[in-house]
Amino acid sequence: MTRPLVITDCDEVLMHMVVPFARWVDEAHGVLFRMEDASFAGALKRKECGTPLEAAEVWPLLDGFFRTEMERQYPIRGAMAAMAAIGAAADIVVLTNVGPDHQAARAAQLAALGLAAPVIGSRGGKGEPVRRLLDERRPSVAVFIDDLAGHHHSVALEAPDVWRLHMVGEPAIAGKIAPAPYAHARIDDWAEAADWILARLDENIPAPRPQLV
Structure with missing residues (x-):
């Protein structure tokens, strides 16, 4: 056994993850992360106008975070x-x-x-x-x-x-x-x-x- x-x-x-990720997308991409329910993708909105990001835009941001920003975690x-x-x-x-x-x-x-x-x-x-x-x-x-x-x-x-x-x-x-x-x-x-x-x-x-x- x-x-x-x-x-x-x-x-x-x-x-x-979400707290350091939120700080980074705000600083580097002008994106706000405000999680109001269980939807991660729906929490990402453009700072300048408040419109949600398209689903296809979310993974490149996550990939960028894991590629260069993991030391923030x-x-x-x-x-x-x-x-x-x-x-x-x-x-x-x-x-x-x-x-x-x-x-x-x-x-x-x-x-x-x-x-x-x-x-x-x-x-x-x-x-x-x-x-x-x-x-x-x-x-x-x-x-x-x-x-x-x-x-x-x-x-x-x-x-x-x-x-x-x-x-x-x-x-x-x-x-x-x-x-x-x-x-x-x-x-x-x-x-x-x-x-x-x-x-x-x-x-x-x-x-x-x-x-x-």
Whole structure:
């Protein structure tokens, strides 16, 4: 039997992203970020006229941020201490939707903070990469952590035995995001979240399978 596995997102789980991103797009692109609901793209508006950016304009801004501005990011409170505690009991893999182009930079970013974990720069739903990790590693129990409800649904479909924790570690947006229906718990504070994760690892049993729609 192999070690337990914790698969975690990065942005708004381990590292602040929207706050430094908002400062950068304001300074460099004349774009305001005002998140009024769960829509990231809809929060981006031109400073001069207030019109929302087109969907096709959003990814180039995100790509530019990850390409040149990742040093603006800083850890979510308690995240690195929690990873150290969890790493004593489980393997950790960071599964982040920055894409393959920014995978190495993300790994270096986290390693500089003391988290020397494998990083997978994915795109799209996270269910399939989680399933592949389970097939490769055969963990005794697995926990998935992410801030986006869609990824919890994707993992519930592809890897229903995985425990799923919904975390939005950025206080500026946490209150605007409803709990993910396909997560087993919603916890936005790392002290409480680490206890929940360690309890799941200690129990060492598969997650209850969801009612999928």
